[in-house]
Amino acid sequence: MSIKNWIVTTERVKKKDVGLSEYASYLASAKHKNHKNTTIYALFNSDVNTFLNNTIQETIAFDAKNKKGGRKVESFAQSFNFILPPPHKPTAEQWTKISKDLVNTIHKELEIKEDVNRFGRACFLNIHDQTNPHLNLLVPRIFAGERLADLDRKNVLAKLKLQFNQSVLKHCNIDHTHHNPLRTNVGRRKTAQRHEYDKAKEEAQNASKLVFEAQNSSAMAVLAQKETETKLKELEVKEIELDNKRSQIMLEKAKLNFIVKAFNDFKSSLIRWVNSVRNDSTLDILINRQDVEEKANRITESDNADESDVLLVDNMIGAEVTALEKNGLEVTRPNYRRRNKLDSFT
Template sequence: MKNWTVISKPIKEQARGLANYLNYLINTEHKNHKNKTKIIPVFGVADKLYQRIIYSVAERDLERSKKRKGGRAISSYAQSYVFTLPENLPKHPSYSDWKNISVELLKTIQAFTGVSPDELKKNIFINIHDQKNPHLNIVVSKIMDKSVKTELQKKSIVTALKKTFNFAVMQTIKLSPENYKPLKKRSKRYDEYQYQQKKLTDSCDDFLLKKLASPLTKNNIQQNVKGEI
């Protein structure tokens, strides 16, 4: 195994999709989390990020209108990254370890987007889902410095984030993906770890496809406890 798993996905359905996904990340009662996942805040508040992104989208649309620029509105307001470790490791990252891993990952995101550290901090949300296969969630606004950061969903940034994740895990808990042995081999090219990651991805996809029955308001987002990096 060359890399730990990194899943990168655009959060679709504009404001509604963003609200759904942020709520999913902090919802301890969701069927994917209840009685099996401890949700730990690392940085940012979901509701505040939601409000900021919606404002940034409106601000960008107004500026484009003033300049008489047409074109389609962006369908995805933010990018989701999920950094996952398998369940049968001798050691899982502590809260402090995950914070240090986050710092390294943010350095890579900053390098690709070209924004300042302060601008990036205003436009992210990070938390930990501590479970059998623990993972770190990072949500990044696609609009920073009044421009759409298309770099966030390119293959090159995912490749760089995989290398960064490998390095950060090795640096913090001294574990390398090369030393990982699957719990159970399902086939020559499809092990139990990959199977679990597919389940994780599919469950997120299913959730994002659901629409809220009630009108979208800031109350659709549950507030999280603000952390610091």
């Protein structure tokens, strides 16, 4: 049976830095339930944390320099998936050659001025070697100070499909026009309600991981991790009561989503304040400290936050203040309010 193309999909990664962190962490996680029979490995020494840090910082800097009233960046990256059906399984060396062709195609089609090697290093690429092996490619939508607005143009996707066909044929000697599907019946789809529950549980697990990793494995972070894991176990117990407890599950999901978003905003603000202190920029120090206090108040005054969240805020601020003072810098510690959660911090 002849097919027109191998499967290539693309979409914008939603929810700004939070959505990008969740999705990139999912792609790199060998422990995720969807990756039980999957071997995951990176290409070109791609590191998910380096990619996230560089992409988020460059996007924040781009928005900060946008003084003409243009729209803020809503999607931090574009996701591409290049999928081969069974029984085809390229080697790591073959995937590397295929990936290089695809990155070159994007670089050429978007007429990017920067060197293609630098562009390639700004992307994240890894392989999920499973029954239907595929290449995952994340491309930052802001690169070298420019908005790559044409990343999701139809003609770019068409060129990538054509290049994927050609590269698989060239490097693997596999012709898509001679492919015969091994499976014609993929079984029943999940019910909408079951799918929604699984999605809620997965997002809660991602939230747990992000909150924990943000805190440098401090004692407070360990307590917060254990508490969040307890909440996840409660969600799993309530699975048998899905029909009657759906609203409660979605409430837990909303709470965890708020905490993740609030902590990411707070962390970004804290980094800007620390940098302004190191640069000895008086006006920026004042503005950024006020922003840190505002982001901290959003967490500590929220009904969605509890004592452990307040302790995490104070722990993060304390760690940065201590580091700055050790470097001989005079620091006015950001203050925050709380809703009678802790009497020992102000």
